[in-house]
Structures are given as C-alpha cells and as structure tokens.
Amino acid sequence: MRNLLDLDPTVIEECRRLAAEIAREVTGFARARTTTSIERATLRWMGVEGADPEGVPLVNRVVEEARQAGALGLGIAIPFAGAMVRSGLSPQEAAQAIADGRLSLDRPPESLVPKCRSLARDLAEAGARRVQETVRQREQLIRDLGEGPHPLLYVIVASGNIYEDTLQAKVCVQAGAQVIAVIRSTAQSLLDYIPEGATTEGYGGTYATQMNFRIMRQALDEASRTHGRYVRLCNYASGLCMPEMSALGALERLDVMLNDALYGILFRDINMQRTLTDQAFSRRISAAAGIIINTGEDNYLTTADAFEAGHTVLASEFINEQIGLRCGLRPEQLGLGHAMQMNPWQEDMLLWEIAQAQLVREVFPRSPIKYMPPTRYMTGDIFRGHVQDALFNLVSVWTGQGIHLLGMMTEAMHTPHVHDRVLALESARMIQQAARHLEEEVRFQPDGRIQRRAREVLDRAEALLRQVRDRGLFQALAEGVFADIPRSPEGGRGLDGVALREPDYENPVEEVLDRMTDQEGDR
Amino acid sequence: MNRPELAVVPGVDLQQVRPYGDTLGDGVVQVSFSLPLPACPEAEEAARQLALRMGLEEPQVYHRADLGYGFSFYILYGRCRHAVDVTRTLVPRVQALEASFEEINERLLRVAGRPLRVVGACTGSDAHTVGIDAILNMKGFAGEYGLERYPALRVRNLGAQVTNERLLHEVQATDADVVLVSQVVTQKDVHLSNLAEWVDLVEAAGLRDRLLMACGGPRIRHETALELGFDAGFGPGTTPRQVAAWILSEWERRHPPA
Numbered sequence: 001m002r003n004l005l006d007l008d009p010t011v012i013e014e015c016r017r018l019a020a021e022i023a024r025e026v027t028g029f030a031r032a033r034t035t036t037s038i039e040r041a042t043l044r045w046m047g048v049e050g051a052d053p054e055g056v057p058l059v060n061r062v063v064e065e066a067r068q069a070g071a072l073g074l075g076i077a078i079p080f081a082g083a084m085v086r087s088g089l090s091p092q093e094a095a096q097a098i099a100d101g102r103l104s105l106d107r108p109p110e111s112l113v114p115k116c117r118s119l120a121r122d123l124a125e126a127g128a129r130r131v132q133e134t135v136r137q138r139e140q141l142i143r144d145l146g147e148g149p150h151p152l153l154y155v156i157v158a159s160g161n162i163y164e165d166t167l168q169a170k171v172c173v174q175a176g177a178q179v180i181a182v183i184r185s186t187a188q189s190l191l192d193y194i195p196e197g198a199t200t201e202g203y204g205g206t207y208a209t210q211m212n213f214r215i216m217r218q219a220l221d222e223a224s225r226t227h228g229r230y231v232r233l234c235n236y237a238s239g240l241c242m243p244e245m246s247a248l249g250a251l252e253r254l255d256v257m258l259n260d261a262l263y264g265i266l267f268r269d270i271n272m273q274r275t276l277t278d279q280a281f282s283r284r285i286s287a288a289a290g291i292i293i294n295t296g297e298d299n300y301l302t303t304a305d306a307f308e309a310g311h312t313v314l315a316s317e318f319i320n321e322q323i324g325l326r327c328g329l330r331p332e333q334l335g336l337g338h339a340m341q342m343n344p345w346q347e348d349m350l351l352w353e354i355a356q357a358q359l360v361r362e363v364f365p366r367s368p369i370k371y372m373p374p375t376r377y378m379t380g381d382i383f384r385g386h387v388q389d390a391l392f393n394l395v396s397v398w399t400g401q402g403i404h405l406l407g408m409m410t411e412a413m414h415t416p417h418v419h420d421r422v423l424a425l426e427s428a429r430m431i432q433q434a435a436r437h438l439e440e441e442v443r444f445q446p447d448g449r450i451q452r453r454a455r456e457v458l459d460r461a462e463a464l465l466r467q468v469r470d471r472g473l474f475q476a477l478a479e480g481v482f483a484d485i486p487r488s489p490e491g492g493r494g495l496d497g498v499a500l501r502e503p504d505y506e507n508p509v510e511e512v513l514d515r516m517t518d519q520e521g522d523r
Numbered sequence: 524m525n526r527p528e529l530a531v532v533p534g535v536d537l538q539q540v541r542p543y544g545d546t547l548g549d550g551v552v553q554v555s556f557s558l559p560l561p562a563c564p565e566a567e568e569a570a571r572q573l574a575l576r577m578g579l580e581e582p583q584v585y586h587r588a589d590l591g592y593g594f595s596f597y598i599l600y601g602r603c604r605h606a607v608d609v610t611r612t613l614v615p616r617v618q619a620l621e622a623s624f625e626e627i628n629e630r631l632l633r634v635a636g637r638p639l640r641v642v643g644a645c646t647g648s649d650a651h652t653v654g655i656d657a658i659l660n661m662k663g664f665a666g667e668y669g670l671e672r673y674p675a676l677r678v679r680n681l682g683a684q685v686t687n688e689r690l691l692h693e694v695q696a697t698d699a700d701v702v703l704v705s706q707v708v709t710q711k712d713v714h715l716s717n718l719a720e721w722v723d724l725v726e727a728a729g730l731r732d733r734l735l736m737a738c739g740g741p742r743i744r745h746e747t748a749l750e751l752g753f754d755a756g757f758g759p760g761t762t763p764r765q766v767a768a769w770i771l772s773e774w775e776r777r778h779p780p781a
Contacts, residue, residue: 167592174591186653187683203707204653267660376666380760419557419596422588484672485661 004444005355005362005454011462012363015318018465022473023322030280033273034505036192036497038281039063039076041243042509044251045285046077046123047091049210051196052099058092059244060193061099072499074107075507081116081123082108091123117506124508127251128288128516134253135290141221141230148178148229151371151396151404153428154256158183158415160202162212166219171418173223173231175425179256179403181234182216183415184208189239189268190493194248204415208235208245213252232256237282237293238264240494242275246282250289256335256403257286262316263296265477265492266485272477274494281510283327288516293329294403295320298339298372300483306341306376310356311460312482313338314363318465319473321364328517331366335403339372340392348449350391355453357399358444363458371396373407382409389424393431398438404428526610539606550603552579555586557596562589570597578605615746617755618776619769624668627767631675634775635700641670641770643703644681644690647717654740655680655705658763667762676701676767687721691728699734701770704753706740714742715751722752735773737766 040059051057066076083103084094097103108116155177157165162182169180185202188195198215199207206212213235220231232255237245242259249257261279264270286293297313297320304312317336324334338360342349360369374388389407396404406424408416416424444450468476480486530537534547544551554574560566567584574582579601586598622630631639643655659680660669671678679697681690694702704721706714718738725731731752738748739757748756755769 170592171590171594378666417557418590418594419555422590422596483661 002365003362004439005358005451006446007359007362007455007458011458015315015363015458015462015465016322018462018469019315019318019322021469022319022465023326026276026323026473027280027326029273030277032501033277034072034075034499034501034507035243035274035277035281035494036060036063036067036072037241037278038243038507039066039072040241041247041281041285042075042077042507043080043091043095044244044247045127045509046080046120047126048095049092050096055196056099057193057196058095058099062095062105065098065105067497067499069105071105071107073502073505075501075505077120077124077508078113078116078506079105079107081120082106082112085112085116085119117508120506121508121511124512127509128512131250131289132516134250138230138253138255138290141224145224145228145230147232148176149432151401151432152178152232152368153425154179154181154234154370154403154405155421155425156181156183156405156416158202158205160185160204160206161200162198162206162215163200165206166216168418168421169216169219170223172421172425173220173227173229175422176429177231177406177421177425178229179232179234180216180220181256181258182206182208182212184236189236189264189270192240192494192497194241194244208248210248210252213248213254217253232292234258234294237286238296239268240270240274240278240497242278243282243285246285246289246291249291250285254291256292256294258296259283259286259293260296260320260337262320262477262482263299265487266483267296267299269487269492271492271495271498272474272487272489274492274498276473277498279323280327283324283329284510284513284517287328287330287333288513290333292333292335292368292403293324294335294370295337298337298341298370301339301341301376304484306339306343307346307352309483310352310457311464313356314359314457314461315464315468316482317360317364318461319468321367328513331364332368334364334367335370336360336364336367337370337372340374340395341372341376344374344377344388344391350395351449352453353391353395354399355450356457357395357401358450359454359457361399361401368402370403370405371401372405373411375407375411378407378411380413382413385409385411386423386427390427390431393428394435396428397432397435398442400439529609537610538608540609541606542603550580550606551600552603553598553600554579555596555598557590557594559593560595561593562587562595566595567597570599574599574601577601578603580604615749617745617757617765617769619765619772622764622768622771624673624764624767627764627771628673628675631673631767631771631774634771634778634780635675638675638677639700639770639774640697641676641678641701641703642681642690642693642697642699643670643678643705644685644693645683645705645707646685646687646690646721647706647713654707655682655703658703658705658739658757658761658766667764669763670767673767676770687717687724690721691724691730694725694730694734695728700774701735702737703766704736704738706738706743714740715747718748718751718753726752735770735777737769739766 040063043059155172157168183205185207186204195207198211224231234256237257237259261275264275265272297316373392386409410420541550542552582601588596643659645655661671736753737755741759743756745756
C-alpha cells in the first residue's frame with residue numbers, strides 16, 4: 001500500500017475493528033427480519049415478471065397477499081411453490097393466477113413442504129444460473145475489449161425517455177465515457193414497486209424498469225464493441241425497492257449500482273429498519289452478481305460542511321465497508337463514495353481536497369473509490385463551474401480514484417445537454433492524460449499541511465466510530481451524527497413492510513446467494 | 524419612466540440597450556448549441572443561419588465539433604440587432620432583504636420569539652416533489668440549505684398529491700404560520716385554478732390574515748401569485764434562502780416593533 005500520508009496503520013486497524021462491531025449489530029438485525037421488497041426480490045429471482053392490467057407488478061400482488069395474511073415472516077418462497085405444486089402452473093402463470101384470485105397462497109400442508117422446498121430451490125438455482133451467465137459475459141467482454149484507463153469516467157443520462165437515453169449514452173461513449181448511469185425519475189426511490197416496461201416519460205430522470213435496463217444494456221454492448229472498450233451500466237439499488245432493483249440488476253447485467261441505506265435514511269426519509277434490512281439482502285445479490293456498489297457518503301457534504309465533516313465521510317465508509325464485507329462483497333466491489341465539496345474560495349481548498357481524496361485511497365487501497373464532483377458550490381455560472389470541475393479532475397487523477405463521476409458545468413441548472421457531457425468528458429480526459437503520472441512524481445511535505453489534515457481526519461473518524469459503536473448505529477442516526485440529520489428508528493417510510501422472521505422462515509434464494517459468495521448462514 | 528440608477532455606463536441609451544462586448548452598442552453575444560446533424564459544411568451553414576434568425580448579425584462559427592452518432596456542436600459569436608427599452612421595463616419583485624443563513628435565523632428567532640411553523644406541499648394531482656423538496660429538504664438546492672435546516676423554522680413537508688382540504692387540515696392541526704404551495708407539472712393551467720381554490724378555502728376558514736402564503740414552481744411568477752391572493756410567488760431558480768428571507772421580511776412587515 002502506498003503511504004504518502006504517513007498514516008498510522010494501528011489507527012486504521014482500530015477504525016476497522018470498531019466499524020466491524022457496528023456492522024455486526026446491523027447485519028444481525030437484518031438477518032432476523034424480512035421485508036416486502038426482499039420477498040418480491042426473491043420472486044423476481046425465481047422468475048416472476050410483469051404486471052396486472054392496472055400496472056401493479058405481479059410480485060407486489062403476491063407478496064401483498066402474504067403480508068395481509070400476516071405471513072410475511074415465513075417467507076414467500078415456500079407458500080408460492082405450494083401454489084405452483086397445487087396448480088401445476090409455471091412461476092409466471094402461478095403469480096398471474098394468484099393476482100387474479102384464482103389461486104390461493106396458503107401455507108402447504110406439512111406433507112407437501114419437502115416437495116415445495118425442492119421446487120423453490122430449483123427455481124432459486126435457475127435464477128443463479130442466469131446471474132452466473134451475466135457474470136461470465138461481463139468477464140468475457142472485459143477480457144476481449146478491455147475497459148480503458150482509470151479512473152473510470154462515469155456519466156449520467158437522464159432524459160426521461162429510455163430511447164433518447166441510449167442515443168445520448170452512445171455519444172458519451174464515443175467521447176470516452178466508461179460508465180453510463182441512468183438517473184431515475186424523481187422520487188422513484190419512494191415508490192414501493194418497480195414500474196413495468198419501456199418508458200418514455202420521466203421527470204428529472206428515467207424510470208428504472210427491467211425493460212429499460214435491458215434496452216440500455218443492449219445499446220451499451222453495441223457501443224462497447226464499436227469503440228473497443230467495455231462500458232459499464234449503472235443504476236440505483238436504493239429506496240424502498242432496493243433488493244428488487246439489485247435482483248433486476250443482477251439478471252440484466254448491470255455493473256454498478258448505487259446502494260446505500262444510510263443515504264435513503266438521511267436524504268429520502270426511508271425508515272432505517274426497513275432499508276438496513278433491505279440493504280443486507282440487496283448487497284448479497286450484488287456480491288453474487290459481481291456488481292460494484294456505490295455508497296452515498298458524498299451526499300453528507302451537501303448538507304454538512306465539507307471541511308468540518310470530512311471525518312464523518314470516512315467513518316461512514318468504514319461502516320459501509322464492514323457491512324459490505326459481511327454481505328459477501330469483495331473490496332473490489334466496494335465503490336465507497338466521497339466528493340469534492342469545499343468552498344472553492346476557501347484558501348488551500350485544493351490541499352484539503354487532495355488530503356481527503358488521498359486519505360480515502362490509502363485507507364481502502366483495493367476498493368474502486370467513487371469520487372463525486374462539486375455540486376454544492378455550483379451556480380448558474382457555467383464558465384466558473386467548468387473551472388471547478390477541472391480542479392476536481394486534477395485531484396481525481398492525481399490521487400488515483402477508481403470511479404470518476406463527471407462534473408457538469410450546468411450542474412444545478414438542468415439535466416445535462418448532449419454537449420455539456422462531451423465538454424466534461426473532454427476536460428476530464430485532457431487532465432487525466434496531462435497529469436497521468438503526477439502521483440508517482442510528487443511527495444507530500446512530511447508533517448506538512450496535507451499530511452496533518454489527513455491525520456486529523458483519520459483521528460476524528462476513529463473518535464466518531466467509537467461514539468457510534470458505543471451507541472449503536474440506530475441511536476447514532478437518531479442523534480443526527482451523519483450529515484447533521486436526525487432520524488428516528490420508527491420514523492420515515494416503509495416500516496409497515498418489515499416483519500420479524502418466524503422460526504420456520506425459509507428463503508432458498510438467500511441460501512443460494514450465501515453459497516455463491518461463500519457466506520455462512522448466520523453472518 | 525426615468526431610471527437614473529440604471530444609467531451608470533457613460534453614454535448608455537436606456538431606450539436602446541444592446542449586449543456589450545467591448546464597445547457600447549456592439550451587441551456582441553456568444554451562443555453555443557448542438558445540432559442533430561453530423562459535422563459538415565452544410566451543418567455549419569445551418570448553425571450560421573440559425574444565428575441569423577436569432578437576430579444575430581455577422582454570425583461567425585468559431586468552433587465546430589463532431590459529437591458522433593449524428594450530432595455536432597457549435598460556438599458562435601454575432602451582433603444582436605435587437606435592443607430593449609429598459610425605461611419601459613418594470614419587474615415586480617418579492618420584497619425580501621438580502622440576509623445570510625445565520626442572520627435569518629438569528630433575526631427570526633428574535634422577532635418571533637420562537638421558531639415559525641412552516642407547512643409545505645405540492646398540491647392537486649401533481650406528483651412532483653422536486654420543487655418543494657428543493658426548498659424544504661435538508662439537502663437544499665444550489666448549494667444552500669433547505670428550510671428544514673433552519674433552526675428558526677419548524678418544517679413539515681407533506682410531499683406531493685396533497686389535496687387542498689388535507690393541506691388545510693394540516694395547517695390547522697399544526698397551527699402553521701407559513702404555507703408553501705408548489706406546482707410543478709401542470710396542464711391547461713390547472714395549477715392556477717388549484718391555487719385559487721386554496722386561497723378560497725383559507726379565506727372561508729378565516730385563516731387568511733394570520734398565514735404567510737407563498738406559491739412556487741416553474742410557471743409561477745410573483746405577479747400572478749399576488750393576483751391569486753398569495754403573498755409571494757417564486758419562479759424557477761429560487762433558492763431556499765430567498766424563501767427564508769421572504770418569510771423574515773414578511774413576518775417583520777406584519778409584526779412591526781411596538
């Protein structure tokens with residue numbers, strides 16, 4: 001590990017140990033519960049798609065039936081397999097029949113349970129084979145095409161129309177983009193269902209649907225071949241449908257997914273019990289599908305001051321890392337997030353940003369750190385914005401960030417226009433090339449401003465982690481430790497979709513996921 | 524109308540205002556845009572002709588780039604042939620002072636003696652919380668904190684698709700001081716009838732006099748808001764701080780020191 005900051009490894013170790021204790025509480029909590037979205041993800045993995053004539057997804061219809069019968073805590077898989085066994089229908093037909101009221105979802109009699117269990121396992125295995133095939137395809141494409149220099153240049157498309165998005169994405173790929181993220185329609189994170197089909201209208205973004213995933217994947221595969229570079233597709237496994245989004249991402253070969261319960265709790269007021277439970281399952285899916293997750297610490301700095309709150313970002317990254325590892329994610333799948341959000345007029349701002357960016361790199365050397373561009377101090381002055389983004393581009397290549405989210409000069413104005421993205425990509429590529437080996441050539445002044453700042457942030461992160469460990473994450477969130485936003489364990493959206501697992505809860509998909517990621521069941 | 528405060532530049536003609544490059548009256552402007560055409564001389568000529576039709580004389584294409592997939596990008600300069608008579612231009616504005624986050628909080632707490640209760644909602648069938656969230660959510664907008672972050676304000680965000688009746692109920696239940704109504708997406712001016720209905724409802728409930736009421740959204744202008752019976756209207760690009768400053772100003776106006 002490169003140690004340009006002269007960090008004390010025992011402090012980093014202590015941070016990890018504290019974070020691991022915090023993570024254990026969270027994953028233990030999650031493992032004792034299930035949610036409507038986890039059970040819907042389970043059905044999607046087992047092969048159920050589509051919606052009823054009113055547009056309500058079949059998985060919602062089936063799981064809602066179980067929830068209203070008070071049977072959520074048993075898991076959906078066995079009762080659903082029971083309905084299939086009784087009717088002789090396929091998963092899709094059975095879901096349809098349950099939605100139509102032609103088939104009930106009663107718990108099968110004890111004598112039939114082994115048969116149902118075996119059927120459910122077969123379906124879970126079939127899902128696993130589909131996902132493993134996507135993993136194989138990705139590896140093959142990266143082997144054949146390569147992926148271009150790092151940091152990976154990540155660009156957002158958000159026209160609202162998936163077909164328009166594919167066109168814009170291709171222009172981005174031509175201009176050098178390596179990750180295309182499709183921003184979701186405003187407030188999709190608060191929908192407790194995933195819309196169906198290809199969509200051509202959205203507000204501030206494009207709905208994430210299975211069909212839209214498929215359409216964009218196909219477009220990017222074409223562009224990858226044309227430009228000789230594998231282009232990753234990114235979307236959101238966040239909000240109330242977090243695990244389902246991961247399941248769809250796994251089935252449709254998404255490569256990167258934003259996935260952070262803390263973000264939903266703080267910035268979308270989603271109930272913490274719900275989303276932390278969802279997250280554990282969702283991360284297992286990402287782990288099995290080779291998806292890189294992106295965490296949302298960068299957002300803390302949009303409400304809290306970046307200079308004052310740098311340590312909260314690092315502390316949260318430690319926690320997210322430990323939760324992720326406990327869900328089977330490898331360090332290479334942890335796109336921990338941070339951002340360049342200091343006031344551009346603050347003296348030595350560039351030094352403090354270099355210190356923070358280098359610190360995150362050195363603490364998480366194997367993880368593809370996601371670096372977010374300035375947004376907080378962006379104004380309608382596009383010319384100044386382009387300069388702020390240039391500073392960001394320099395820090396990113398200098399400190400070897402993993403995933404570089406491109407700043408747009410029109411940030412805070414509108415979703416980017418086609419040339420906004422091309423200009424941003426051009427600037428990022430120019431600066432990347434110009435400063436390619438800067439990191440190898442430059443050393444920081446021992447005990448100078450940058451080293452002192454990095455050590456201070458690390459020390460404060462350790463103190464904060466100890467504070468969170470002593471209280472537990474739930475209490476810490478209630479006290480507003482992160483982003484200065486307090487949230488209560490009973491508040492927010494989605495608590496009614498959480499159930500304690502009954503002693504005879506079964507989920508064959510979870511068993512398959514644990515096997516795929518070499519996890520022990522009780523982690 | 525005589526506006527001497529606008530005539531700062533020596534020789535400026537307020538009845539014939541044009542863009543300024545380096546000489547008074549030169550009308551120089553820069554425009555940049557993309558065309559859904561591959562870069563080629565015909566596309567460049569199309570860009571030039573578009574600039575002419577925008578009212579730019581002697582347009583020059585200084586930069587042309589092919590963006591791929593049939594798109595190209597242009598940067599042009601030209602001289603704007605149009606002029607504006609600024610002596611005939613009057614823009615009604617929300618009367619609010621310029622104050623920082625800290626100042627607003629400090630003064631509000633001082634003059635009101637307690638945090639003010641704010642209720643916000645996007646009303647009617649409109650499902651878009653983007654406007655009200657930008658103003659209210661902690662995270663804020665354009666680099667500024669949302670109102671939830673103001674210690675001098677207690678904010679309740681009802682989200683989208685809130686009926687006027689429910690909003691009234693919440694206003695009464697929370698004994699709100701300030702109501703913020705957002706209207707983002709609208710068809711056939713339904714937002715106007717919806718806002719008018721809200722004002723009627725509040726007046727019928729006898730609450731109008733003690734409530735500070737503002738509406739906001741991409742199609743809202745201050746003038747329209749006043750006509751509808753609100754105290755202020757906020758258009759696109761409004762920051763939370765502007766709304767907070769207005770709350771302070773309006774509160775101070777209604778509660779002059781004894």
